[in-house]
Amino acid sequence: MNLRYGLQARFLAVMALALLVVLALMTLLWTRQERMQGEVEGVSREAMERVAGTSLRRQGEGMVSQLSDSLANPLYYFDLDAIGVLSRATLNQPGIRYVLVFDAQGNILHDGSEEIPSYGKRMDDAMAFDTIAAEKLITQFGEDLMDVAAPIRIGNKRIGGVRVGFDLRGMRNDQDAAVADLRGRLEELGRRQLLWVFLLSASLLALGVVMIWLIQRSLVRPIRQLADAAHAIELGHFETARTPVSHRNDEVGDLLRAFSRMSTSVARHDREIRRMAYTDALTSLANRLAFRETLDERLLQMQGAGRQLALLFADIDDFKRVNDTLGHDAGDEVLLQFAQRIRDTVSRIGGSAAALARFGGDEFVILVEADAQGNREVREVASRLAEALVLELGQPITVHERQVFLGTSIGITLFPQDASGANTLMKNGDIAMYQAKVAGKNCYRFYSRAMDQAVERRVHLEHELRGAWDRGELSLVYQPLFRVSDHTLVGAEALLRWQHPDHGMIAPSVFIDVAEQSGLIEVLGPQVLRAACEDAMQWRGTRAEREPLFVSVNLSPRQLRGTDLPRLVAEVLRDTGLPAQQLHLELTETAVLSDESQASALLSELRATGVQVWLDDFGTGFSGLSHLRRVPIDGVKIDRSFVADILRDPDDLALTTAIIAMAHSLGIIVIAEGVEKDGQYGLLRERGCDLAQGYLLGHPLPMSEFMALL
Secondary structure, three states: OOOOOOHHHHHHHHHHHHHHHHHHHHHHHHHHHHHHHHHHHHHHHHHHHHHHHHHHHHHHHHHHHHHHHHOHHHHHOOOHHHHHHHHHHHHOOOOEEEEEEEEOOOEEEEOOOOOOOOOOOEOOOOOHHHHHOOOOOEEEEOOOEEEEEEEEEEOOEEEEEEEEEEEOHHHHHHHHHHHHHHHHHHHHHHHHHHHHHHHHHHHHHHHHHHHHHHHHHHHHHHHHHHHHHHHHHHOOOOOOOOOOOOOOOOHHHHHHHHHHHHHHHHHHHHHHHHHHHHEOOOOOOEOHHHHHHHHHHHHHHHOOOOOOEEEEEEEEOOOHHHHHHHOHHHHHHHHHHHHHHHHHHHHHHHOOOOEEEEEEOOEEEEEEEOOOOOOOOHHHHHHHHHHHHHHHHOOOEEEOOEEEOOOEEEEEEEEOOOOOOHHHHHHHHHHHHHHHHHOOOOOEEEOOHHHHHHHHHHHHHHHHHOOOOOOOOEEEEEEEEEEOOOOEEEEEEEEEEEEEOOOEEEOHHHHHHHHHHHOOHHHHHHHHHHHHHHHHHHHHHHHOOOOOOEEEEEOOHHHHHOOOHHHHHHHHHHHHOOOHHHEEEEEEHHHHHOOHHHHHHHHHHHHHOOOEEEEEEEOOOOOOHHHHHOOOOOEEEEOHHHHOOOOOOHHHHHHHHHHHHHHHHOOOEEEEOOOOOHHHHHHHHHHOOOEEOOOOOOOOEEHHHHHHHO
């Protein structure tokens, strides 16, 4: 348990400290009072002793002086009776301890008694020495005695003296009584003072209790309520956070009202942030985060319940071409229409428990369960939903007054058959979706263990591809290109081949795709370019006076997105010595049109070096022929899919004819690929096609065989 040193505790500590200070002061005051009482008592005793002693001395000296005068004649005449009368009269007075009348030699003549037992004895006490020969009045003090002695004279002659002893015990008893009375009065005064101090301390304590109560009521309690509300807000419980309502017209009231406004604002912003955090901004569907929480919750509910789930990953086929050709606004419109179609289909077939989310880009994820009645298993529900989605999403979409045909690849994985955790399920769904794309797109595939093996093979293939060029497994072959008008060999296209030591010849469509996705193409591309230019320099030695051959090299979209491609091309031409006119670079239509402004600037730099730029696979994208005016290219290659059907499909023939005519009007040459029949070659020659390549004209050949052909 954590102890808090809060405001109330601090005030209590201050009050306790104040009380301790008061107690300390009281103790000090009591001690000081005791000391003062002792000091007052001592001073009073001294004062009384001084006053009483002075008074007694004056009284005694006056009495002895008068007695010495009265004894002068009796002593002169040695009248012991008269001396005795005067001595006894003095001795009988209160407080007189003794009376001694002595002669000039210090011998006692009378002591005031009847028998006079000390008669004739010389005085030998401690005080007698100074009094025997004293010429004047002498007063001496003993422990409890005052001795006053005076000489007895007849004229100027000293004939003897008298000593009177005054008892001081009575005086001191009176002093003690007076001091005791004074002490009692001082103690009574001290008790009154202590009572007042106690009352003052009790009042201070009562005041502290009242102040604690007031602080607790007016300050600590509201602050504690604010702290509880802030803690609830900190935990995200905005609805349960109860901010105290106050009508106080002071600073605390202002603070409570400000906190209430802040709490309301934070709750509103939290709802907005949660909506933004859990909702896709474009389609208003749940996003990846919200779907993941839903999936985790469903899996937790179904653990051990024997229920099943199906996860569908739907990815729009070739959606990037919409953004590249029609713009991102059109792409957003397509996504909105797709999302609405998916939402309608899921609500119609998936059931009320289905969940739909957009993971970003063109990827949608759907979670479905078996129906509540148990009439259909989850696999059947997922199959029906996938079929409906493929059919529905395959319908044309009208955007910007144009129809766009897109398909959808769907991957399906099941719980708990395929996996028991959310991460594995999502990974399996993604793998199944990729396999649907590999299978030809616009279809669906269920996840299987074999798909994991395919992914592993792909990863292994990527690993094997690294370093394959250095190991000599990769090589170039060259497919001849002929001028259609006179069937003259004018160049060749460089194609990359991989002869794997264990798996044999690997299809270019397989390893080129791996190289493109892994980024290895950025390493292989410059190596292929340099090797092709070096081989083209060898061709020049075999041509003598004949027309020099050019070499055509394909560039990947990744290379086009880089900024150092013109520098690389210029460096390779300089190092190999190949004339720039004999190097043709081929780029796909979608790669060029994905960022038309950047591509135009880059292609202009390339053409400035003297090389020619061709647009490969022209016609397969969504671009119109008008794009050819905005992109600086030298040639277009008609995709083989159009050439393959020009003999039997009037539309393909018309489109091919239009491409040739439009390109020529812009000063662009036209190359046809995939020419495999004489009829195709004849039609292309009739329509004015410039160059052609295909199995009819020549297969791709290794460097040695191509040199033999030359």
